Amino acid sequence: MSKKYWETLPQGSVVLEAGSSAKFKTGGWRSMRPKWIEENCIQCMFCWMYCPDMSVKVTAEGKRAEFDYDYCKGCGICALECPGKKGKKAIVMEEEGK
Amino acid sequence: MGTIVAVTGNEACAQALKQINPDVCAAYPITPATDLMQRFSSFVNDGKVDTELVLVESEHSAMSACIGAAAAGGRVATATSSQGLALMWEMLHIAAGTRLPIVMPLVNRALSAPLNIHGDHSDGMGARDTGWIQLYSENAQEAYDNTVQAFRIAEHLDIRLPAMVCMDGFIVSHSIERVEYIDDGDVKKFVGKFKTVHPLLDLDNPKSYGPLILTDMYHEYKRAQHEVMTKVPGVVLDVAADFEKMTGRKYSLFETYRLDDAEMAIVVMSSAAGTTKDIIDQYRDRGVKIGLLKPRMFRPFPFQEIADALNHVKAIAVLDRADSFGSYGPLFSEITGAVMSMKSKPAVINKIFGLGGRDYLPVQAEQVIDELIQVAETGKVEAIKEYIGVRE
Ligand code: SF4
Numbered sequence: 001m002s003k004k005y006w007e008t009l010p011q012g013s014v015v016l017e018a019g020s021s022a023k024f025k026t027g028g029w030r031s032m033r034p035k036w037i038e039e040n041c042i043q044c045m046f047c048w049m050y051c052p053d054m055s056v057k058v059t060a061e062g063k064r065a066e067f068d069y070d071y072c073k074g075c076g077i078c079a080l081e082c083p084g085k086k087g088k089k090a091i092v093m094e095e096e097g098k
Numbered sequence: 099m100g101t102i103v104a105v106t107g108n109e110a111c112a113q114a115l116k117q118i119n120p121d122v123c124a125a126y127p128i129t130p131a132t133d134l135m136q137r138f139s140s141f142v143n144d145g146k147v148d149t150e151l152v153l154v155e156s157e158h159s160a161m162s163a164c165i166g167a168a169a170a171g172g173r174v175a176t177a178t179s180s181q182g183l184a185l186m187w188e189m190l191h192i193a194a195g196t197r198l199p200i201v202m203p204l205v206n207r208a209l210s211a212p213l214n215i216h217g218d219h220s221d222g223m224g225a226r227d228t229g230w231i232q233l234y235s236e237n238a239q240e241a242y243d244n245t246v247q248a249f250r251i252a253e254h255l256d257i258r259l260p261a262m263v264c265m266d267g268f269i270v271s272h273s274i275e276r277v278e279y280i281d282d283g284d285v286k287k288f289v290g291k292f293k294t295v296h297p298l299l300d301l302d303n304p305k306s307y308g309p310l311i312l313t314d315m316y317h318e319y320k321r322a323q324h325e326v327m328t329k330v331p332g333v334v335l336d337v338a339a340d341f342e343k344m345t346g347r348k349y350s351l352f353e354t355y356r357l358d359d360a361e362m363a364i365v366v367m368s369s370a371a372g373t374t375k376d377i378i379d380q381y382r383d384r385g386v387k388i389g390l391l392k393p394r395m396f397r398p399f400p401f402q403e404i405a406d407a408l409n410h411v412k413a414i415a416v417l418d419r420a421d422s423f424g425s426y427g428p429l430f431s432e433i434t435g436a437v438m439s440m441k442s443k444p445a446v447i448n449k450i451f452g453l454g455g456r457d458y459l460p461v462q463a464e465q466v467i468d469e470l471i472q473v474a475e476t477g478k479v480e481a482i483k484e485y486i487g488v489r490e
């Protein structure tokens with residue numbers, strides 16, 4: 001007899017596949033979207049450091065790259081911390097879907 | 099074989115833990131369990147065990163550390179009482195839901211307010227729905243024997259659930275009794291080597307404990323948890339059979355005393371069963387057909403087996419050393435649940451006794467039996483639930 005679905009679950013809800021949370025795209029929770037304005041960016045990497053997720057990508061050369069919108073939840077911390085250039089922010093938050 | 103000693107219940111449980119030599123114990127002191135872990139910490143200090151003893155800042159942390167250590171892949175134990183168990187509450191559910199075979203002597207004590215350090219079952223009964231296996235002990239010997247057996251039950255590969263071994267605070271934990279210790283080597287052989295299931299410290303196979311599981315699968319995990327509980331009685335009986343081979347001491351899901359030909363029964367747990375048996379003997383001498391049923395395994399509750407054992411009686415008195423305010427005593431609710439499946443529907447009454455360590459005296463057992471005789475004769479119940487031994 002084939003097992004019922006609940007009989008196939010791993011004991012104690014242990015997740016046996018390492019790193020499987022990458023499959024769970026949490027970017028869909030976002031209502032505000034950070035936008036990177038590259039010309040104002042001074043490459044200080046504050047955004048990368050402050051992001052509570054890992055949603056600020058970095059190039060192989062260690063430079064600031066685009067946001068990872070698959071996981072960015074739009075918390076706005078990067079935009080708040082971004083010093084920008086000459087008073088102009090390099091990250092601004094925009095309403096999702098606008 | 100074995101050594102006969104005069105020890106307290108706490109001392110006997112500490113001895114069992116010493117003989118089992120768990121990998122990790124995380125504990126926080128609380129009366130009346132303090133003395134149990136204090137004795138065990140002496141064993142750690144004196145190099146008698148290899149256990150890593152984690153001294154934490156609260157019971158919440160104690161159970162958290164036990165959960166971490168058990169998930170890491172260790173054999174883990176702790177002990178507590180009353181408020182300490184209450185403070186562990188959320189972690190108790192996590193230990194069970196995560197299927198971690200932690201063993202915990204629970205020295206039963208009343209809950210505050212008013213503040214009281216003496217024995218009753220309010221703490222254990224409050225934790226009855228946490229998913230832990232619960233074994234209750236009448237005396238120090240049973241507390242010791244149940245502790246040894248609890249490791250085998252909890253760690254059984256079909257089970258992997260945490261288990262509490264309950265004994266009455268002070269009455270058992272602090273009274274000196276005759277106890278027969280099993281030889282160290284026999285205990286070691288009986289509990290066997292600890293087998294890990296999905297240990298976190300297996301670094302070649304990384305895994306995660308404690309995921310978020312929402313509406314899509316939570317219900318199924320709970321269904322699976324229910325299923326595991328249904329396998330516990332069989333394992334408890336198998337372990338008891340092996341234990342009897344080793345020690346000659348017989349254990350089951352519950353104990354019966356002069357019940358086979360009884361017309362009336364008292365159902366009571368833990369130390370009060372001893373007093374009750376004495377009074378039953380006195381009534382038996384006068385020809386009153388009264389017997390006793392003492393549940394040992396309260397979780398899971400063996401409904402069918404208890405229904406079969408009580409099926410022939412006309413009247414039952416369930417004595418609860420805890421109250422569920424606004425309802426019946428917790429043991430009463432289980433027994434009436436068992437009565438549901440009986441063809442004969444015996445009358446059942448509920449007596450709340452011994453709260454906060456109030457002595458359970460022979461005269462109380464006599465009153466209960468006298469009332470049972472009336473109930474059995476007339477089939478009439480005046481009050482279903484009543485407090486006994488109350489100062490008036
Ligand atoms: S909005 Fe929040 S989550 Fe998204 S990149 Fe900025 S800091 Fe990270």
Ligand code: SF4
Pocket residue numbers: 036040041042043044045046047048064078081082083084090091
């Ligand atoms: S915090 Fe602003 S300026 Fe600094 S790297 Fe990020 S986007 Fe550029």
